[in-house]
Amino acid sequence: MRIAVDAMGGDFAPDAIVEGVVMATKELPSDVTIVLVGRQRVIEDLLQKYKYAGSGVEIVHAEDVVEMGEHPTRALSQKPNSSIGVGFKLLRDKAVDVFCSAGNTGAMHVGALFSIKAIEGVMRPAIAGFVPQLSGGFAVMVDIGANADCKPEMLLQFGEIGSIYAQYTFGIDQPRVALLNIGEEEQKGSLLAQAAYQLLKNSPKINFVGNMEGGDLFRDKADVIVTDGFTGNILFKMGESVYELNRDLGLKHEFTDKTNYESVGGSPIVGVNGNVIIAHGISSPLAIKNMISLAKRQVESDAYTKIAQALS
Incomplete structure (x- = not known):
């Protein structure tokens, strides 16, 4: 299982996000990989700060950031290389099983609709x-x-x-x-x-x-x-x-x-063709850790596929 997390989204990002990810890795099984999306050098420095030395975290570089106050549609179109934009590309291409972010809620909702799209009939x-x-x-x-x-x-x-x-x-x-x-x-x-x-x-x-x-x-x-x-x-x-x-x-x-x-740490968008979790903008490391736990449970449930089957 591969869980993508927006390292740059949230009021206390990237510190709180990376710290929460490190906390989560201590409880996750070895077959779960967390993919941190954001500025690689910043993430590497923080992983070192929080003394992470395992192999369960990967980094996918994304240079830009959708700020909390930006217009969602405009920001996504103007910043395709933002952490949210890259995260949704990974989800759309099935390179990850779920994408989580404490960033701009509107951008997460719009990103889901434009990338993985609504389930037919929703x-x-x-x-x-x-x-x-x-x-x-x-x-x-x-x-x-x-x-x-x-x-x-x-x-x-x-x-x-x-x-x-x-x-x-x-x-x-x-x-x-x-x-x-x-x-x-x-x-x-x-x-x-x-x-x-x-x-x-x-x-x-x-x-x-x-x-x-x-x-x-x-x-x-x-x-x-x-x-x-x-x-x-x-x-x-x-x-x-x-x-x-x-x-x-x-x-x-x-x-x-x-x-x-x-x-709980997050809230899922239900009715789209994939697993998307939105967290509070004020998310703490503990909230991020619990969001990752929710993401794992949601991937295991395969609920979005069951919804699609019910509406087909």
């Missing part, structure tokens, strides 16, 4: 987030930011591809799919939510369990939580704030530790 690829549950596992929330405005048919598809992802990545048989709404009753919510409810209810492809309110986010009511990217992004980031709030108040609990963004 209206809009989405970003999936992992919501910790009191039972100990995680629920998959789709979408958490890629599609602020959605049609009912898109929410139906989020439920379908999210269900396949949860089934193969987490080994959940018949994942429970819920629609995020302002009440549990069928007739509640916006026109979008009401129309999506009927589509989800009548889909033979999923195990739909009805509406779910925001207050039940962590209470194991569903394995897949369906919502538009606008609502999902707000709620997901609110959930992540639980860790920081507790930390600031001097409180600590095993569950709230899981709401820390570092605990």
